[in-house]
Amino acid sequence: MTAPHAAPRPLAGRRILIGKPGLDGHDIGAKIVALTLRDAGAEVIYTGLRRSPAQIAQVAVDEGVDAVGLSILSGSHNELVTDVLAELRTRGAGDVQIFLGGTIPAEDHPGLLAQGVSAVVTADLPLESVVARLAAALDTPR
Numbered sequence: 001m002t003a004p005h006a007a008p009r010p011l012a013g014r015r016i017l018i019g020k021p022g023l024d025g026h027d028i029g030a031k032i033v034a035l036t037l038r039d040a041g042a043e044v045i046y047t048g049l050r051r052s053p054a055q056i057a058q059v060a061v062d063e064g065v066d067a068v069g070l071s072i073l074s075g076s077h078n079e080l081v082t083d084v085l086a087e088l089r090t091r092g093a094g095d096v097q098i099f100l101g102g103t104i105p106a107e108d109h110p111g112l113l114a115q116g117v118s119a120v121v122t123a124d125l126p127l128e129s130v131v132a133r134l135a136a137a138l139d140t141p142r
Contacts, residue, residue: 008040009040009041010040010041010131010132010135011037011040011041011042011131011134011135011138012040012041012042013041014041014042014043014066014067014138015042015043015045015063015064015065015066016037016042016043016044016045016065016066016067016068016069016134017044017045017046017047017056017059017060017063017065017067017068017069018030018033018034018037018044018045018046018047018068018069018071019046019047019051019056019059019068019069019070019071019084020047020048020049020050020051020070020071020072021051021052021053021056021070021072021080021083021084022050022072022074022076022080023050023074024049024050024071024072024073024074024102025049025050026073027048027049027071029071029073029101029102029123030046030069030071030101031046032127033069033071033101033121033127033130034046034069036127036130036131037069037131037134040131040135045059045063045065047059053080053083053084053086053087054087056068056070056084056087057084057087057088057090057091057093058087058091060088060091060093060096061088061091061092061093065096066096066097066138067096067097067098067099067118067134067137067138068084068088068096068097068098068099069098069099069100069101069134070084070098070099070100070101070102071101071102072100072101072102072103072104073102073103075103077100077102077103077104077108077112078108078111078112081098081100081112081115081117082115084098085098085115085116097118097137097138098116098117098118099117099118099119099120099121099133099134099137100112100117100119100120100121101120101121101122101123101130102122103122103123104120104122118134118137118138119133119134119137121133
């Protein structure tokens with residue numbers, strides 16, 4: 001009997017936090033991404049809804065994550081990303097990679113990337129591409 005081939009696990013050994021900062025109460029997309037990352041081999045920690053940037057940064061430090069994924073649908077992505085990045089730096093975790101998903105207008109992508117976001121993923125991106133982008137970002141030294 002031949003053993004079945006295992007699916008590729010490009011995020012094996014990675015710890016990734018998924019956070020929902022702000023007051024947005026919609027988390028289906030965040031949960032789908034969390035499950036997709038888990039299936040790609042990552043250990044995923046989900047903070048739940050309505051977390052502050054300080055709470056997200058503290059969990060990231062406490063859990064020793066490689067990356068933080070923020071899901072933001074409220075339109076406050078510029079402010080929330082700035083705050084999460086500042087909170088991570090304050091805690092000595094400025095090297096933790098940030099990726100961002102949600103309703104993020106294309107014109108905001110360059111500014112977010114310039115701030116230090118490793119990848120911006122939107123709903124039109126296939127889940128395999130989300131995994132590939134995150135794996136590539138984590139394999140690139142900062």
